[in-house]
Amino acid sequence: DVKVTQSSRYLVKRTGEKVFLECVQDMDHENMFWYRQDPGLGLRLIYFSYDVKMKEKGDIPEGYSVSREKKERFSLILESASTNQTSMYLCASSTRLAGADDTQYFGPGTRLTVL
Amino acid sequence: SQQGEEDPQALSIQEGENATMNCSYKTSINNLQWYRQNSGRGLVHLILIRSNEREKHSGRLRVTLDTSKKSSSLLITASRAADTASYFCAANQAGTALIFGKGTTLSVSS
Numbered sequence: 001d002v003k004v005t006q007s008s009r010y011l012v013k014r015t016g017e018k019v020f021l022e023c024v025q026d027m028d029h030e031n032m033f034w035y036r037q038d039p040g041l042g043l044r045l046i047y048f049s050y051d052v053k054m055k056e057k058g059d060i061p062e063g064y065s066v067s068r069e070k071k072e073r074f075s076l077i078l079e080s081a082s083t084n085q086t087s088m089y090l091c092a093s094s095t096r097l098a099g100a101d102d103t104q105y106f107g108p109g110t111r112l113t114v115l
Numbered sequence: 116s117q118q119g120e121e122d123p124q125a126l127s128i129q130e131g132e133n134a135t136m137n138c139s140y141k142t143s144i145n146n147l148q149w150y151r152q153n154s155g156r157g158l159v160h161l162i163l164i165r166s167n168e169r170e171k172h173s174g175r176l177r178v179t180l181d182t183s184k185k186s187s188s189l190l191i192t193a194s195r196a197a198d199t200a201s202y203f204c205a206a207n208q209a210g211t212a213l214i215f216g217k218g219t220t221l222s223v224s225s
Contacts, residue, residue, distance in 0.1 A: 092157075101165070104158075
């Protein structure tokens with residue numbers, strides 16, 4: 001079974017802090033994604049990566065950056081956390097192998113609170 | 116930009132009843148996927164229907180796809196309390212990441 005893990009289930013940070021959210025997948029997937037989920041807004045794509053050292057902006061990249069130094073790990077960075085970044089953050093991965101149909105596998109999520 | 120939009124936003128039913136959720140999308144797709152999310156957890160893939168398919172079944176799940184109307188529906192038959200969750204559709208368009216809708220929250224009471 002695919003396993004996607006996220007470094008923390010719950011995280012509390014202060015405004016202005018630099019925040020790192022880590023995501024690791026164990027199925028050698030090429031693609032990795034970061035979403036944020038807010039009530040009434042559904043999932044919104046922040047950044048995604050199709051390969052090591054590659055990154056693409058999603059719908060809401062402002063205030064975030066990402067890093068993919070190794071295939072299995074995709075990090076989301078909040079350079080200077082703000083209260084409007086309080087949210088649930090979800091990481092996902094998928095493979096480009098034929099027949100996989102871009103099905104995504106999700107981690108359990110990190111609920112981040114910025115005070 | 117939201118590609119999939121679910122309807123209704125919330126649905127409350129009794130155990131044993133059927134639950135139907137609808138999804139509309141905007142552009143041509145390779146496939147349409149449905150995911151489930153238990154409260155406070157990550158999403159889990161439920162079922163996928165390809166653009167050349169009209170109907171698909173998996174256990175108590177039935178998915179239909181109408182590409183002419185750009186819509187899909189998810190039917191859960193004989194609902195159980197354990198089906199209580201949020202359900203999301205996701206449109207898979209070639210060359211882009213999946214685009215998720217805002218979800219339908221299903222509540223099944225015993």
